[in-house]
Amino acid sequence: xxxxxxxxxxxxxxxxxxxxxxxxxxxxxxxxxxxxxxxxxxxxxxxxxxxxxxxxxxxxxxxxxxxxxxxxxxxxxxxxxxxxxxxxxxxxxxxxxxxxxxxxxxxxxxxxxxxxxxxxxxxxxxxxxxxxxxxxxxxxxxxxxxxxxxxxxxxxxxxxxxxxxxxxxxxxxxxxxxxxxxxxxxxxxxxxxxxxxxxxxxx
Numbered sequence: 001x002x003x004x005x006x007x008x009x010x011x012x013x014x015x016x017x018x019x020x021x022x023x024x025x026x027x028x029x030x031x032x033x034x035x036x037x038x039x040x041x042x043x044x045x046x047x048x049x050x051x052x053x054x055x056x057x058x059x060x061x062x063x064x065x066x067x068x069x070x071x072x073x074x075x076x077x078x079x080x081x082x083x084x085x086x087x088x089x090x091x092x093x094x095x096x097x098x099x100x101x102x103x104x105x106x107x108x109x110x111x112x113x114x115x116x117x118x119x120x121x122x123x124x125x126x127x128x129x130x131x132x133x134x135x136x137x138x139x140x141x142x143x144x145x146x147x148x149x150x151x152x153x154x155x156x157x158x159x160x161x162x163x164x165x166x167x168x169x170x171x172x173x174x175x176x177x178x179x180x181x182x183x184x185x186x187x188x189x190x191x192x193x194x195x196x197x198x199x200x201x202x203x
Contacts, residue, residue: 013163020173032084054176110161151184
């Protein structure tokens, strides 16, 4: 894992996921999900977490309600989970290879973020990683109708930076996000090859 993350020579615009891509938020998100789910009698395992990575919180809560046949308000579950995450956002670390690349190409190529997270928390994470000033455009859960693996998030980001989808390189860590990038006809790059992913660790 000592090789450098590179921009594809074909790329004319760069689009970044945030959670698990720019910021190593996944351990914090996982603990928030696990602890909240436990209150509702749900065993939120790491494989389950990996399967919903990239999905908005409310959508994930609805899925959990149906999967485990529970009777709860998804909105309340999501509110508690996001509150837990926000309380621990100070523990989030930047993903150095990605952050270095963002700083290197800031002002050279148009860039945007495309996340399944909520806008307010997304900007907080970017600030924590020290790259908030590098992005003018951010497409969040509130901005689209169809979330990852649907390509709408990334196609919207491409429009904002005025770059043809085929000329956009997407940096992602989640399976749903990589599927979305490929569906959009973009150059998909899995950043998990460039840093150690430790979802289950305590933070």
